[in-house]
Amino acid sequence: METFSERLLAWYDRSRRVFSFRGTKDPYRVWLSEIMLQQTRTVTAEGYYDRFLARFPDVRALAAAPEEEVLKLWEGLGYYSRARNLLKAAREVAEKHGGRFPADVGLLRALPGVGPYTAAAVASIAFGLPEPAIDGNLTRVLARTQGVREDASLPSVRRALEDTARRLIDRERPGDFNQAMMDLGARICVPGTPDCESCPMRELCDAYAAGDAEALPVLPVKTPPGEVRLNVLVILWGDQVYLVPRKEALLKGLYVYCLTEDAPSAALRQLRIRAEAVPAGTARHVFTHRIWQMKLYLCRTEEVPEALRPCFYTLSRMEALPIPTAMKAARALARDALSKGACR
Numbered sequence: 001m002e003t004f005s006e007r008l009l010a011w012y013d014r015s016r017r018v019f020s021f022r023g024t025k026d027p028y029r030v031w032l033s034e035i036m037l038q039q040t041r042t043v044t045a046e047g048y049y050d051r052f053l054a055r056f057p058d059v060r061a062l063a064a065a066p067e068e069e070v071l072k073l074w075e076g077l078g079y080y081s082r083a084r085n086l087l088k089a090a091r092e093v094a095e096k097h098g099g100r101f102p103a104d105v106g107l108l109r110a111l112p113g114v115g116p117y118t119a120a121a122v123a124s125i126a127f128g129l130p131e132p133a134i135d136g137n138l139t140r141v142l143a144r145t146q147g148v149r150e151d152a153s154l155p156s157v158r159r160a161l162e163d164t165a166r167r168l169i170d171r172e173r174p175g176d177f178n179q180a181m182m183d184l185g186a187r188i189c190v191p192g193t194p195d196c197e198s199c200p201m202r203e204l205c206d207a208y209a210a211g212d213a214e215a216l217p218v219l220p221v222k223t224p225p226g227e228v229r230l231n232v233l234v235i236l237w238g239d240q241v242y243l244v245p246r247k248e249a250l251l252k253g254l255y256v257y258c259l260t261e262d263a264p265s266a267a268l269r270q271l272r273i274r275a276e277a278v279p280a281g282t283a284r285h286v287f288t289h290r291i292w293q294m295k296l297y298l299c300r301t302e303e304v305p306e307a308l309r310p311c312f313y314t315l316s317r318m319e320a321l322p323i324p325t326a327m328k329a330a331r332a333l334a335r336d337a338l339s340k341g342a343c344r
Helices: 002-015 027-037 042-055 059-063 067-074 081-096 105-109 116-127 136-146 155-168 174-187 206-210 264-271 306-311 315-320 325-339
Strands: 226-237 240-242 258-260 276-286 290-301
Touching: 002 174, 027 042, 027 081, 027 116, 042 067, 059 081, 067 081, 105 116, 116 174, 136 155, 136 174, 136 206, 226 264, 226 276, 226 325, 240 325, 258 264, 264 276, 264 290, 276 325, 290 325, 315 325
Parallel strands: 226 290
Antiparallel strands: 226 240, 226 258, 276 290
């Protein structure tokens, strides 16, 4: 076990990746980066991390922010429930913990949006607690090096992997151990075909010796995402465009154009807007469990009901709103029409 940890950390000291969020033990910064890194490529998260810190340098500054501003800064990162939970957790730390993150895994896990992995990452990196941060990378590295050939999604196997990680983790450098395992899984022990010849752990790897590293870890086959067909109406009135905050759980709180599974004419009638829906292309966006297949329509109207007028925004106000990446094509259509005055 000591050999495993020593070899891993020796490799990490020579080859670690350098990021702006590495090298800090500030729990706020560690927590912020770990939340951003969920379901997001490291190089993408790094830019958002730097911008967030420039605007919210500490947890109290974030806790005082309006949700819309946080969502706007998050725009493009996806999985927006992370941003909402980020704000909730910051407010909880500020109000219940005096602005200081608790140095306790159980209390960290109680924060909104903080699961077992994130709590362990913060605990080990910021507070030096020997908590293994089990994510996809660590699961893959452990399954291969330890020769785990059972379904890694089973609770009993996950517990066994965690127990193994607890035995292997370096007590003096638990944060570096976790980050070394992450780096190894991201760079060498990758999904599919790992680069075993470059791996510092190959002499200790059961799967390398057995020749079945490509087959591990054993995981259930994922169900492909289902398709949802939507019509997206970009409704223009003078120099303004219709946008509303979404109420559904998916993309909740973000501003979207008129989305409907009904015919464009039926959606316009429901809004009591007289306009022709002119086809303006298609778009596609892939979420984790679904795919939006979208048809875009440009609609120009001379008059809108009084009750709807607060839902219309000028180009500059539109650009200031948090709009999801799923609306990228529709936003480009609206931006082009408004900037050219095509709706006049």
